Amino acid sequence: MGDDSEWMKLPVDQKCEHKLWKARLSGYEEALKIFQKIKDEKSPEWSKFLGLIKKLVTDSNAVVQLKGLEAALVYVENAHVAGKTTGEVVSGVVSKVFNQPKAKAKELGIEICLMYIEIEKGEAVQEELLKGLDNKNPKIVVACIETLRKALSEFGSKIILLKPIIKVLPKLFESREKAVRDEAKLIAVEIYRWIRDALRPPLQNINSVQLKELEEEWVKLPTGAPKPSRFLRSQQELEAKLEQQQSAGGDAEGGGDDGDEVPQIDAYELLEAVEILSKLPKDFYDKIEAKKWQERKEALEAVEVLVKNPKLEAGDYADLVKALKKVVGKDTNVMLVALAAKCLTGLAVGLRKKFGQYAGHVVPTILEKFKEKKPQVVQALQEAIDAIFLTTTLQNISEDVLAVMDNKNPTIKQQTSLFIARSFRHCTASTLPKSLLKPFCAALLKHINDSAPEVRDAAFEALGTALKVVGEKAVNPFLADVDKLKLDKIKECSEKVELVHGKKAGLAADKKESKPVPGRTATSGAAGDKDTKDISAPKPGPLKKAPTTKAGGPPKKGKPAAPGSTGSAGTKNKKGPETKEIVEPELSIEVCEEKASAVLPATCIQLLDSSNWKERLACMEEFQKAVELMDRTEMPCQALVRMLAKKPGWKETNFQVMQMKLHIVALIAQKGNFSKTSAQIVLDGLVDKIGDVKCGNNAKEAMTAIAEACMLPWTAEQVMSMAFSQKNPKNQSETLNWLSNAIKEFGFSGLNVKAFISNVKTALAATNPAVRTSAITLLGVMYLYVGPSLRMFFEDEKPALLSQIDAEFEKMQGQSPPAPTRGISKHSISGTDEGEDGDEPDEVGTDVVDLLPRTEISDKITSELVSKISDKNWKIRKEGLDEVAGIINEAKFIQPNIGELPTALKGRLNDSNKILVQQTLNILQQLAVAMGPNIKQHVKNLGIPIITVLGDSKNNVRAAALATVNAWAEQTGMKEWLEGEDLSEELKKENPFLRQELLGWLAEKLPTLRSTPTDLILCVPHLYSCLEDRNGDVRKKAQDALPFFMMHLGYEKMAKATGKLKPTSKDQVLAMLEKAKANMPAKPAASAKASSKPMGGSAPAKFQPSSAPVEDSVSSTVEPKPDPKKAKALGVSSKVKSAQGKKVPSKTSLKEDEDKSGPIFIVVPNGKEQRMKDEKGLKVLKWNFTTPRDEYIEQLKTQMSSCVAKWLQDEMFHSDFQHHNKALAVMVDHLESEKEGVIGCLDLILKWLTLRFFDTNTSVLMKALEYLKLLFTLLSEEEYHLTENEASSFIPYLILKVGEPKDVIRKDVRAILNRMCLVYPASKMFPFIMEGTKSKNSKQRAECLEELGCLVESYGMNVCQPTPGKALKEIAIHIGDRDNAVRNAALNTIVTVYNVHGDQVFKLIGTLSEKDMSMLEERIKRSAKRPSAAPVKQVEEKPPRTQSINSNANMLRKGPAEDMSSKLNQARSMSGHPEAAQIVRREFQLDLDEIENDNGTVRCEMPELVQHKLDDIFEPVLIPEPKIRAVSPHFDDMHSNTASTINFIISQVASGDINTSIQALTQIDEVLRQEDKAEAMSGHIDQFLIATFMQLRLIYNTHMADEKLEKDEIIKLYSCIIGNMISLFQIESLAREASTGVLKDLMHGLITLMLDSRIEDLEEGQQVIRSVNLLVVKVLEKSDQTNILSLGQVNGDRNYLYSLCLWRMVRLLPDTINSINLDRILLDIHIFMKVFPKEKLKQCKSEFPIRTLKTLLHTLCKLKGPKILDHLTMIDNKNESELEAHLCRMMKHSMDQTGSKSDKETEKGASRIDEKSSKAKVNDFLAEIFKKIGSKENTKEGLAELYEYKKKYSDADIEPFLKNSSQFFQSYVERGLRVIEMEREGKGRIPASTGISPQTEVSCMPAPTSTVSSIGNTNGEEVGPSVYLERLKILRQRCGLDNTKVGLGPLASDRPALPTVSFSPQQDERPPLTSLLSKPAVPPVASSTDMLHSKLSQLRESREQHQHSDLDSNQTHSSGSVTTSSSSTANIDDLKKRLERIKSSRK
Secondary structure, three states: OHHHHHHHOOOHHHHHOOOOHHHHHHHHHHHHHHHHHOOOOOOOHHHHOHHHHHHHHHOOOHHHHHHHHHHHHHHHHHOOOHHHHHHHHHHHHHHHHOOOOOHHHHHHHHHHHHHHHHHHHHHHHHHHHHHHOOOOOHHHHHHHHHHHHHHHHHHOOOOOOHHHHHHHHHHHHOOOOHHHHHHHHHHHHHHHHHHHHHHOHHHOOOOHHHHHHHHHHHHHOOOOOOOOOOOOHHHHHHHHHHHHHHHOOOHHHHHHHHHHHHHHOOHHHHOOOEOOHHHOOOOHHHHOOOOOHHHHHHHHHHHHHHHOOOOEOOOOOHHHHHHHHHHHHHOOOHHHHHHHHHHHHHHHHHHHHHHHHHHHHHHHHHHHHOOOOOHHHHHHHHHHHHHHHOOOOHHHHHHHHHHHHOOOOHHHHHHHHHHHHHHHHHOOOOOOOHHHHHHHHHHHHHHOOOOOHHHHHHHHHHHHHHHHHHOHHHHHHHHOOOOHHHHHHHHHHHHHOOOOOOOOOOHHHHOOOOOOOOOOOHHHHHHHHHHHHHHHOOOHHHHHHHHHHOOOOOOOOOOOOOHHHHHHHHHHHHHHHHHHOOOOOOOOHHHHHHHHHHHOOHHHHHHOOOOOHHHHHHHHHHHHHHHHHOOHHHOOHHHHHHHHHOOOHHHOOOHHHHHHHHHHHHHHHHHOOOOHHHHHHHHHHHHHHOOOOOOHHHHHHHHHHHHHHHOHHHHHHHHHHHHHHOOOHHHHHHHHHHHHHHHHHHOOOOOOHHHHHHHHHHHHOOOOHHHHHHHHHHHHHHHHHHOHHHHHHHOOOOHHHHHHHHHHHHHHOOOOOOOOOOOOHHHHHOOOOHHHHHHHHHHHHHHHHHHOOOEOOHHHOOHHHHHHHOOOOHHHHHHHHHHHHHHHHHHOOEOOOOOOHHHHHHHHOOOOOHHHHHHHHHHHHHHHHHHHHHHHHHHHHHHHHHHHHOOOOOHHHHHHHHHHHHHHHHHHOOHHHHOOOHHHHHHHOOOHHHHHHHHHHHHHHHHHOOOOOHHHHHHHHHHHHHHOOOOHHHHHHHHHHHHHHHHHHHHHHHHHHHHHOOHHHHHHHHHHHHHHHHHOOOOOOHHHHHHHHHHHHOHHHHHHHHHOOOOHHHOOOOOOOHHHHHHHHHHHHHHHHHOOOOHHHHHHHHHHHOOOOOOOEOOOOOHHHHHHHHHHOOOOOOOOOOOOOHHHHHHHHHHHHOOEOHHHHHHHOOOOHHHHHHHHHHHHHOOOOOHHHHHHOHHHHHHHHHHHHOOOOHHHHHHHHHHHHHHHHHHHHOOOOOOHHHHHOOHHHHHHHHHOOOHHHHHHHHHHHHHHOOOOOHHHHHHHHHHHOOOOOHHHHHHHHHHHHHHHHHHOHHHOOOOHHHHHHHHHHHHHOOOHHHHHHHHHHHHHHHHHHOOHHHHHHOOOOHHHHHHHHHHHHHHOOOOOOOOOOHHHOOOOOOOEEEOOOOEEEOOOOOOHHHHHHHHHHHOOOHHHHHHOOOOOOOOHHHHHHOOOOOOOOOOOEOOOOHHHHHOOOOOOOEOOOOOOHHHOOOHHHHHHHHHHHHHHHOOOOHHHHHHHHHHHHHHHHOHHHHHHHOOOHHHHHHHHHHHHHHHHHHHOOOOOOOHHHHHHHHHHHHHHHHHHHHOHHHHOOOOHHHHHHHHHHHHHHHOOHHHHOOOOHHHHHHHHHHHHHHHHHHOOHHHHHHHHHHOOOOHHHHHHHHHHHHHHHHHHHHHOOHHHHHHHHHHHHHHOOHHHHHOOOOOHHHHHHHHHHHHHHHHHHHHHHHHOOOOOOHHHOHHHHHHHHHHHHHHHOOOOOOOOOOOOOOOOOOOOOOOOHHHHHHHHHHHHHHOOOOHHHHHHHHHHHHHHOOOOOOHHHHHOOOHHHHHHHHHHHHHHHHHHOOOOOOOOOOOOOOOHHHHOOOOHHHOOOOOOOOOOOOOOHHHHHHHHHHHHHHOOOOOOOOOOOOOHHHOOOOOOOOOOOOOOOOOOHHHHHOOOOOOOOOOOHHHHHHHHHHHHHHHHHHOOOOOOOOOOOOOOOOOOOOOOHHHHHHHHHHHHHHHHHHO
């Protein structure tokens, strides 16, 4: 009992494992109780028992085992983790339970198996049970069959896969054991219950008695469809439903429901395919041709026996079919005809769809043979043609059938009609479209009038069948002419017809066989799957070859295809070292001394530790000699190295001794049997010395020797761990260097990558740069062997390091690892023979990926996760997918077992939520990289569904799918994909997207393969149908793919496959095949492939996917873009010329004699124009394609034929690239001599060169680029301007080449792009390059972004199209790119813009993610350039081109050629220090005298100014209008090129060269002034305005600061600009095109100009400023009111001026209210109020903005009334909006008030008058007066009335009216009254200044609310002007302004009464004067002109007084002055005359 008590105390799990059976029994009982208690199936408790379950079922004690089985059953039923134990438990049940004698045990065992099936583990259970069928114990076999039977009976055939069971049934029927046979019979009956007759064929060969018994049993079975009685967990709801139905007696419905499941399994699917071709008699083909009919009969009988097999394996049956066809058609013996027909029937039935390709050959022959009368022949032929019909479609054979219909023989006609009738029965309305019906009906209608009655009857039957299939509606149109009798006959026939299955089912089922009906979902899917696996399993031969033959999986160099071979490779590599390895025990020092003394001289041992180094050296020399003489077997290595390590050992201080020591170690290692034990003694010392300057090399030699003796992997690991356990960085870096070399010498096999990686990571983190560099070098070497997967381990390194690593990897790309030179010799002795040795380097490559440790993740793929992924709620599905992605990411590399993940993911590929589909694709891509080559096993169940996704309608989903497929193919190679029918089935689907993507993919992959599975032929029929697809892209892709199919299948097979096409199609396809034949690339050669295998093809391939799952890996190789092209181009290089492929060869002989002298380009007058017209009128194809199709090449050839020498054209379009090189060489030679010709054919030359970009031959590409460089240099010298047409058909293709992997090419392309800017505006290049940044090729993206940066740097912001904002936003997107280079390029570009444009960049790029923004800010900080206001080379936006448009040649030529570089330098120097321009204000003086005398040459010719009448100068605003330079005579007939010409001219407006700009402005002005032409500008307005304000900014920042420039040139430029703008803003339709952003910049520019004090100081400065004033008014009035109103809202800075503009707009509102978009304006106001809340505005010095805003709102309220609240639609959360509250208040306020409200009625509005009806009339009267004062027409009258009133009622109080108004208005009124007083009382009048006409007031008046105060104090005292200047100085000082120059704003002249400059902070009422003055656009208030004039003259006097004292001597002009030098008219006259003189002298 003592024993018992011992185990009683143990915990359950220990009891269960106890050796005493009682203890176990008790443990199992307790476990059972525990299991029953746990309620939650997901409880963690379950996991504790996972390991026990197998023990429970396999217990050796029968009693205990029973209890264990009970516990196991409960566990499996309730635990969520039970699924993990399936395999081991079921195999335990099979082997240890099914053999038990107790029936109870067996029952429990079966129950457990069924329970596993219920918890969704059916496949695993079935697998174990099927294994059990091979057991020798019949009891076990019987139990397994019984279990399978029960499972089938309970769960149904959907869950239990029948195919594997049926496969083993015949074997079971042959068993010796009766029990097994009986059980087999039972299961056969059960299977029959589910699939009915489909079971017959597989069992046809069993014993006839057994078969008879079965038949008897089968008959007894009920006919109803069986239903499963037990359901999987996931289907339990179904079960509940079923029970409800049954209880409701609703069985009928269920029956109907599942009715379609009965024929669910197709017998054909269950059969094993039989290979018969090899079994044909050897002499079959001879016999079938024999003269004796008996021999022919023998041959046919042999075939007949073979084709009786119900399922035949696919193969090349072409020859057999041909032979049979010949017998049918030609044999005279009718018996043989019938026999051959039977053989054809057998083939068609056995091959099904696979026979379809031969159908077209055979059908016509059979139909013709119906002339035979013998019934048995006719019957055989009918069976044959019916069977053949099922293998193809009616469409495919329709041509052949229709051809026979016209035969004269009535039997043929009859039988053909009957065949058509039978065929129609298989059709449905969709498979019998009108297009097919029409020809058939037409032919049959002829037959119904035939003289032979049998022909008529057959025709009636056929027409009747058609009527039944497609309905009367479809057929009636064709029967219009049939008389009633015949029509009735047809209808009668149609009623008799029975279709194959119902009306709808169409083709599918009656092919008895052809195709499983839709019902067969999972079952057959999986069955099919297994099938393919089974087929591939027994073919190790080809599989093993895969590494060498298959370039198909480019990346994995030589990865063995079969997992098995990996093992063998591994063992082979190891075998050497294993047999060789020397194991040696560690010896004690004494033993070592003893052994050493036996072989070394005694003196040597004594002197080892001598203190004299010379003695030690001598000792070493002796030691060395001894070692050299020793024999390998006698050398005690360990003893010798211990002697060397003896004191002083490795601490030896003398370097000579040390060097010897190290050398001896190397010798010992080389010469002796050196063991790892010995190595461990010395390695530490070696590592210690490796960094030593003198001894380092010896140490490395010794290490290498040891590595050779002990194998590199072991040595390397030791050395690395030693190096990194010590601190010496020199040692570490040298160790890494040694290892890099060692790997190259020894190869990579056996190295533990993982261990190195941790060491390398340590090294990368080292502070010492040498260590880091060495680590990166080592990584580079490893990369050669491991490929890009290596990078995955370093993705979390810092970006800087990562970019270094990437750079190193890039260097290695394209290199192949060197063959190992060491480490082989010894091991080759040990048994690798020569052959294998040759493979060595390859093999090394193969294992590398296997060296990467892979994680098992199947346990993480739990059933919850799987159910999550297939949840109904998409968010949960997404969570599931996120988890999966996380699991894979974390694991990096995974093992192939991923549980149920494939089925779950497959379901997500057709998710309705496209985002999830994309996510799934990303996961699958990760999966491919993570699983590596093992992903092969999932190709069929997961890979093919990915291909289906290629048919998605969304572009991005397709791109992701393509990327995924590429990532997979890269790991698996192509064989898996091409085997079987899956791919051809996909291609068969008539989805244009799917077809074009799939064909594109095949065209990319096929050329890289050296061999393909035969199944590729299955795709050919679909390829042909794609060639005739409705969709052009599909046709194009199919044509592209054609040569590559031919490359693998050969022309013969492809041509044969056209047999079944319609004759018309056939001819077309054959023509295409001919073309493709000429272009057919050679298969990649093995040798070439091998060299590139390890690296070229592979490394790049895996590289990107890891870092950029979708984006980059679309391209999937490091040469991403070119790769697909490479594929095509293999063909293209020749295909490009294929066009004339046929003609050229015939001419070659003549070519030699042809005369090659004379010009190569023939100038055809107007040829280019005509071509452009044709292209524009769509008469020819527009040059736009992704890869060049034949029609483009043909077209180009035709176009060239008229203008290129014949012999050159032949070279250019030759199929051999060497001829292209010749052509290019000739073109280079003739470039200079034939400039005219080159320019005349330029469009064709450029198009031809784009074709060369699609060639794969680098030499042609280099040549082409060389030629382009020369060409563009020539064009720029000739000052040619590229036309839009030439640019658009060339630039995009050139930009593709920027992404080439080769540096040289990229550089050349960049150089060409640079040169192109000289002949094509940079601003137009910009969008093309921008488009290039969208490429999938990361190199291309990076290069394009860099190029954009260069453009902005060179030409300023105006190149950014369509607007800088849009362009920069697009560029900024790339900051988040996955590719480092792209990120850098994007950052650099934006930094460049920042350097040009300053902080405004941040506005333009919009919102960025935090990470991107921080990267950008960091980069900007680093670049540390001060932003310069003007771009460095802005001047050069276009090279100065004086442009005359010569439309005949349609070329724009520049004026005198200028040397670009000097021009650029000049530009740089001009804008070198733009900051200076802003800080140092300079006065520019015009020295008229000097100009007058200067009759020398003038630097630039100016446009003549328009002649003015002298009086005009007194007009308020003068716009100097440039007189138009004679524009080219052809300006009118710019025909097609108007838009591009306008673009070009506009781009010149912003030119840095003043002349160019003026020239352009003049031309635009001419267009704008002529009404009929002004429309041409439509669509270019924003562009023009952008160019204009760019020019304004350029003048402001650059020209004005340039002392060398004549200032009157600037004035002329200003005049032109302003003149143009005024013309533009007078044309309302054009003015309205200006957009908000552009108007904002324009207003900003104009205001800046008005405030530019430097302008006033110029002679005509005032004139300019007045013009600007007028222009601003025009802009405000004419442009789109919504846009201009929005503008005022948005802009917070310079708010005063913008406020004034708004006042002007408010005045216009009553007229414009209906034309504006109120919603948008209110949104802008809302945003403004959000950014500047009340509190913030109240802090402003001036309350002007807030008043403006209120006035605007008030006016809007007044005009719209309550409706205004309906216009808040654009505001998101209007309830929170301050604006809504404000408007509501206003509405309420206006409701409360009655009577009239003045415009100025806001809370603090100007002169608010409370007009309550009760008030006295006095108030009304005063109000009336003030109203007048406030209106521009009556302001004087109002002041006069007020004066009278005050005189009359001296006590009247006008304070209330004034106090609410602004200080300005008050002082204005006071001043007005004083002036009237002075006038009335005759105190003398103020002299008027003549410079201003009264009309000025109208256009430029301040707003009523901000009436301008008079100069002087508001208290009305008169003060002298000097006082004002003093005050002004004081104020300027207070504000920290410079007093050298007192500037009143430029507009002094246009102001009624000028206020004092109020810079002082205290005067909040008054805005800064400059702002006041510079804003003309303000509703005017009355002014006294006299008063104004008096003030001006006072100012003038004061200026003259102070000119020499107060002011600096050079300040000659005070800003107040209006006219140039004095107020007298005489001066103006004088000035005019002088200007006249200057002008005339210039002429």
